[in-house]
Amino acid sequence: MDDQKSPPHGSVRRIETPPRSKGCAVTTYLVTLRDRETQTVVGYYDGAWTTDRRRALTLGRREAAEAQAARLRDRCPRNADVITVEEMAAAD
Numbered sequence: 414m415d416d417q418k419s420p421p422h423g424s425v426r427r428i429e430t431p432p433r434s435k436g437c438a439v440t441t442y443l444v445t446l447r448d449r450e451t452q453t454v455v456g457y458y459d460g461a462w463t464t465d466r467r468r469a470l471t472l473g474r475r476e477a478a479e480a481q482a483a484r485l486r487d488r489c490p491r492n493a494d495v496i497t498v499e500e501m502a503a504a505d
Contacts, residue, residue, distance in 0.1 A: 438502050439473075439502075440473075440500060440501070440502050441471040441472065441473060441500075441501050442471070442472045442473075442474070442475055442477075442478035442498050442499065442500055442501065443457055443458070443466075443469045443470070443471060443472075443478070443498070443499045443501055444457070444458035444469075444470065444472075444478055444481050444482045444485065444496065444497075444498055444499075445457055445458070445469075445496070445497050445498075445499050446458070446462060446492065446495055446496055446497075447495045447496075447497060448495070449495055454499070457469030457470075458470055458481065458485065471501070475498065475500070478498045479498055482496050482497070482498050
């Protein structure tokens, strides 16, 4: 047997990420559902549709958000013109 100790079964390893420089903004993207007449946002995608912006699925790449929006448009062609991708800039 090996004398090296392995982490216990089911343990979680922390993944270290390099710190971001001060003043760096992070851009995230949300898939939204807009009202047909007023064009205001009435829903956010989080695996289903929600009206709570805090529960919205945030995606780090526009390509991923556009791909998700395209899948939703295919599933619901009636609402395809009101499903959009919104860019959200958040400071660290």
